[in-house]
Amino acid sequence: MLYSTIPAHEKRAAFRAALNSGTIQRMPGAFNPLSARLIEEKGFEGVYISGAVIAADLGFPDIGLTTLSEVAGRGAQIARMTNLPTLIDADTGFGEPMNVARTVQTLEDAGISGLHIEDQVNPKRCGHLDGKAVVDADTAVKRIRAAADARRDPNLLIMARTDIRGVDGLDAAIDRAKQLVDAGADALFPEAMADLCEFEAIRAAVDVPILANMTEFGKSELFSVSQLESVGVNLVIFPVSLLRIAMGAAERGLDALVEEGSLQSQVSTMQTRARLYELLDYSAYNTFDTSIFDFAVPEAR
CATH class of the missing domain: 3.20.20.60 (Phosphoenolpyruvate-binding domains)
Incomplete structure (x- = not known):
């Protein structure tokens, strides 16, 4: 994290x-x-x-x-x-x-x-x-x-x-x-x-x-x-190399959006939301937040 x-x-x-x-x-x-x-x-x-x-x-x-x-x-x-x-x-x-x-x-x-x-x-x-x-x-x-x-x-x-x-x-x-x-x-x-x-x-x-x-x-x-x-x-x-790979993929995606009106054909080539969260170690941040802010809200009197 x-x-x-x-x-x-x-x-x-x-x-x-x-x-x-x-x-x-x-x-x-x-x-x-x-x-x-x-x-x-x-x-x-x-x-x-x-x-x-x-x-x-x-x-x-x-x-x-x-x-x-x-x-x-x-x-x-x-x-x-x-x-x-x-x-x-x-x-x-x-x-x-x-x-x-x-x-x-x-x-x-x-x-x-x-x-x-x-x-x-x-x-x-x-x-x-x-x-x-x-x-x-x-x-x-x-x-x-x-x-x-x-x-x-x-x-x-x-x-x-x-x-x-x-x-x-x-x-x-x-x-x-x-x-x-x-x-x-x-x-x-x-x-x-x-x-x-x-x-x-x-x-x-x-x-x-x-x-x-x-x-x-x-x-x-x-x-x-x-x-x-x-x-x-x-x-x-x-x-x-990685910039060239990323920009090549970005250009192909934008071309598809222009030609097809949707990115549906490109979804299979994209990094998934789950994989991005894994790379970001999203779960560790969530655990940290929970440990700090996990408290009960008192009822209004």
């Missing part, structure tokens, strides 16, 4: 341990707090919070239009609703080193378990679009150093994301990865890898956990969890 029963600092410690366990961690992207609860119920190891999803939920493209307050607010809503660790997309840190430091502490206060900061120019673009531009190595390193220095809980995971593969190639990505780890990154997110061999090359280059982004309609093939684990990937995210 209500919020997570596990404090944020314990989730962070558990996340660190899991990334070093030798078992790949699967983190589907939650598009709202309720979907985070579903991810936990289905047995996944963590919840990802995508910047692209937050932007889309607000009706914006993923081009750096969201603010720190909007991202932190949604992050807090999701993190407090699940006992799983949460990893959030912090884009470029919402500015330069001092802004990055503030971003880290704000997201730490929101109960997040880890965050990633990228090396794109600000404002950024979706990592799987052409036309990206990355900052120079000195700027990228300063962002990660600022992030690592700003955290107060040493278990808050600072992950560095590099988009340089799509700009200057794999060798540049390997060099940048090493620089970011030397700057203090606890983990690495090499964006838009072309194949498993490229993940393997990044794995050989650094000694921190690495993440694979399995986003649909992107630059990378949709490798299976077992394929990624076989080349040493520690964490895989499916950032926008």
Whole structure:
């Protein structure tokens, strides 16, 4: 009932341990707090919070239009609703080193378990679009150093994301990865890898956990969890998948309503009221209410 029963600092410690366990961690992207609860119920190891999803939920493209307050607010809503660790997309840190430091502490206060900061120019673009531009190595390193220095809980995971593969190639990505780890990154997110061999090359280059982004309609093939684990990937995210599934279903439902004048044909595909109440733990709230308000009303005199 209500919020997570596990404090944020314990989730962070558990996340660190899991990334070093030798078992790949699967983190589907939650598009709202309720979907985070579903991810936990289905047995996944963590919840990802995508910047692209937050932007889309607000009706914006993923081009750096969201603010720190909007991202932190949604992050807090999701993190407090699940006992799983949460990893959030912090884009470029919402500015330069001092802004990055503030971003880290704000997201730490929101109960997040880890965050990633990228090396794109600000404002950024979706990592799987052409036309990206990355900052120079000195700027990228300063962002990660600022992030690592700003955290107060040493278990808050600072992950560095590099988009340089799509700009200057794999060798540049390997060099940048090493620089970011030397700057203090606890983990690495090499964006838009072309194949498993490229993940393997990044794995050989650094000694921190690495993440694979399995986003649909992107630059990378949709490798299976077992394929990624076989080349040493520690964490895989499916950032926008649930939003795409939900919006696809919503569009089909609205089309049916336009064409048929009723949603009768769609009822069999809907989550039932009983299943929604089960996911919400409605019975626990009812029990709580009953225990508090279960009293007899005295008769009027």
